[in-house]
Amino acid sequence: xxxxxxxxxxxxxxxxxxxxxxxxxxxxxxxxxxxxxxxxxxxxxxxxxxxxxxxxxxxxxxxxxxxxxxxxxxxxxxxxxxxxxxxxxxxxxxxxxxxxxxxxxxxxxxxxxxxxxxxxxxxxxxxxxxxxxx
Numbered sequence: 001x002x003x004x005x006x007x008x009x010x011x012x013x014x015x016x017x018x019x020x021x022x023x024x025x026x027x028x029x030x031x032x033x034x035x036x037x038x039x040x041x042x043x044x045x046x047x048x049x050x051x052x053x054x055x056x057x058x059x060x061x062x063x064x065x066x067x068x069x070x071x072x073x074x075x076x077x078x079x080x081x082x083x084x085x086x087x088x089x090x091x092x093x094x095x096x097x098x099x100x101x102x103x104x105x106x107x108x109x110x111x112x113x114x115x116x117x118x119x120x121x122x123x124x125x126x127x128x129x130x131x132x133x134x
Contacts, residue, residue, distance in 0.1 A: 010068060010089055011040055017062045018044045019119050023055050023093070026116035027105065034110050039088045041111070043104060045096050049079030056082035056093045 011028065018026050023044040032039045046052035053076060060070055063086060072085040081098040084091040092104060105113070 008040070008089075010063060010066065010086070011042065013062055013066065014042050014059050014089065014091060015116055017058045018042070018055060018093075019116070021055050021058050022051075024118055025099075026118070028114040028116060029105075029108055029111040030113070031108065031111050033112075034108070038085075038090045040090070041104065041108065042089065042091045043099070044091070044093045045099050046079075046093055047096075049095065052079040052082055052093050052095055056084055056091070059091050059093075060084055 015026060015028065023046060025043075025045045027041075027043040029041040029043065030039070031041060044055060046055050056073075056076060060073065063070070068086055070084045071087050073083070074085075075082040080095050081102065082091075082093045084093075094102070
């Protein structure tokens with residue numbers, strides 16, 4: 001994994017929501033140099049169908065508050081893999097088995113990536129003031 005400096009408010013908001021909702025194994029993929037259709041993929045794993053749906057809905061709601069609507073949403077009904085397409089940013093929320101099967105990390109292996117630390121195990125006071133980009 002390479003270190004990637006990100007100064008993108010929507011990506012930061014997405015990552016913060018995923019962390020707040022206890023998303024696991026969050027990965028930010030910078031596709032700007034290798035893909036014309038999206039600048040970033042944000043990948044995250046949920047522990048159950050309900051958790052995957054909850055994570056995806058929280059991201060959708062947060063960006064809607066910021067005036068950004070998803071151009072396309074897929075998979076919200078079943079909760080195995082939810083795709084939220086915000087044009088420049090595509091969010092993929094998976095169950096672990098689906099993430100391993102589709103292996104987007106391997107498919108887009110040329111992308112610069114930042115793995116975001118899981119914070120759900122830390123006491124709230126330690127994460128409340130920590131920037132996600134530190």
